[in-house]
Amino acid sequence: MNARTTRTLAAALSLTAAFAISGCSSDSGSGSGAKADGAKPRMTVSGAYMPEPVNDKMAGAFMVIKNDSGTADKLTAVTSALSDDLQIHETKDQKMQQVPSMDVPANGELKLERGGSHIMFMGLRNKPNVGDKVTVELRFEKADPVKVELDVKERTYNAQAPTSTDGNAH
Template identity: 80%
Template sequence: MNARTTRTLAAALSLTAALAISGCSSDGKDSPTGAGSGSGDKPKLSVSGGYMPEPVNEEMAGAFMVIKNDSKTADRLTAVTSTLSDDLQIHETKNQKMQQVQSMDVPANGELKLERGGNHVMFMGLKNTPKVGDKVTVELRFEKSDPVKVELDVKERTYKARTSTPTDGTDH
């Protein structure tokens, strides 16, 4: 193996380890951020449970959230931007393999879950390493809806978000 192959292999292994450490889930908190609340044909989107596990290093980090569409018009997540990185990617996970995709569907009257072990947003080449308690702002861009700004809470690396909503009306 030459030095370039070794570096590429090391980066791939580092990515795999970071993803295994930071895995994916949704949060029980609802902190909706609306988009497309104007004209009749635009989907009505909200985002809840956004978080980022504390990155291991400045090479990469994952972001997770639920994008809910409360309208009869489907949409597509087409891009994510942030001041934390110039290279944000939308990743899908199929058969335990992660791959970058150009967009993801947000179904009409449905939701797109970006969660540990599944579909997610990937930050590549961080400009700094956020710590637990920090907030990271991202802007989600869609095919039809206006952009949505979301604040991600930086959580512990082992954080497991709630996957169900409490039935007693309180956040736990």
């Protein structure tokens, strides 16, 4: 009985190791049944800005995230040296609420804009002023992280002007 248990355990460990190895090798591709090269989404960002915050309690960030690939993705997190607490928010029925992620459609874009979906900085380490730049890193479910420089604009600034490829990035 002891030899039988040992053989069963050895078979189970071999099977587990095989699954682990095959799982690791598919991660290097892009997983999720993605086809050959180029299947991993590639994100570009335009028009990134932050209105000058009133105080060091909170601030918002706005931009357009474009996905030129045929694979949908999700914005899952944002990090910055300006705050340890960055949140992804959506606005529904004029109420702001935190969400765990936001869809970035295949061959489409996610617009983070005033009155709609946006990024919230909670508890700022310092208060940025007009003309400053704030760096954030956007993290996605599938795509590589993207570093973005937010231009700090006047509090009344609204990026509804013409849509150029890199509108407000200076």
